[in-house]
């Protein structure tokens with residue numbers, strides 16, 4: 258089943274979405290930060306899903322117009338808008354999947370960790386509301402620095418007594434999307450067939466594409482491995498620099514997040530063949546959080562695909578060891594942020 262690339266299934270699925278005929282929509286999705294650069298195109302893509310019956314859009318401002326606009330699309334989901342903290346609880350009632358792209362993006366010269374001071378608080382407050390109103394929902398964290406915001410979310414959920422590690426996900430799908438695109442371009446492969454697992458975390462060298470595990474099997478020279486790995490690791494910065502102060506990736510991120518939402522909904526809907534890479538609480542390495550390929554099921558993470566960490570090349574093995582200190586520090590920073598709160 259792992260050999261089957263997601264892209265093929267995604268394609269089939271989106272064809273179904275566009276040619277929507279028979280309603281079987283039944284899931285409720287909320288986007289927190291829905292008025293932003295990621296939130297708006299993500300809302301559009303989720304509005305196209307035949308699996309969604311309700312799409313709740315929350316932001317601190319500018320979400321009413323987005324919802325009014327989107328609600329005119331003749332796809333099954335009902336769109337509703339929620340503005341400001343007083344409407345957050347209502348936004349989250351009975352929601353199955355909560356996606357969180359709220360927070361500030363990078364400008365040139367910044368690292369993702371430079372966003373910590375602002376975004377840590379935003380994620381803390383939003384996840385507290387999730388814990389209070391829809392503790393059983395799948396939670397997709399997009400807000401950076403993901404390496405720290407996911408541990409922050411976990412600590413908040415623990416304090417609220419509702420932490421289910423199988424349902425908390427750091428969204429790293431964009432790293433996989435980029436790896437697939439860049440590898441297909443470099444090796445002249447049909448894009449739809451290419452599947453590269455990406456492990457570790459979501460910042461700089463903590464992003465580790467396992468090029469040796471690319472499907473279909475393909476060989477790379479040492480120079481190609483170095484060039485592709487560095488490009489995938491710096492792809493976020495590539496976009497930040499091209500946008501020159503106007504933010505970071507939004508459209509490709511919305512595409513990637515919509516894929517992860519669709520995969521989660523298919524898993525909830527009983528599809529037994531759903532695999533994605535995601536940054537989760539993990540026992541795969543000595544680090545408490547780690548991105549790897551997982552199998553998704555009705556209850557969230559059903560299995561961690563540990564076999565992909567076996568038989569790594571020397572390059573990958575070294576890169577894996579090299580990323581651990583940075584990832585560990587980012588995890589500890591997130592945990593400490595919550596544990597030190599008065």
Ligand code: NAD
Nearest residue numbers: 290292293294295317358359360361362399400401431510
């Ligand atoms: P943006 O500034 O365009 O949008 C962010 C939105 O969040 C705004 O509409 C803002 O009003 C809203 N917001 C701020 N505080 C909020 C709060 N307390 N509650 C609800 N909403 C709030 O930014 P963007 O480009 O959409 O990026 C959002 C985040 O996603 C950034 O942190 C960025 O670094 C991150 N990101 C992650 C990935 C990834 O792969 N995981 C990819 C791209 C961007």
Ligand code: LMR
Nearest residue numbers: 363369401493494505506
């Ligand atoms: C990305 O990978 O595009 C995001 O994490 C945004 C960023 O700051 O690079």
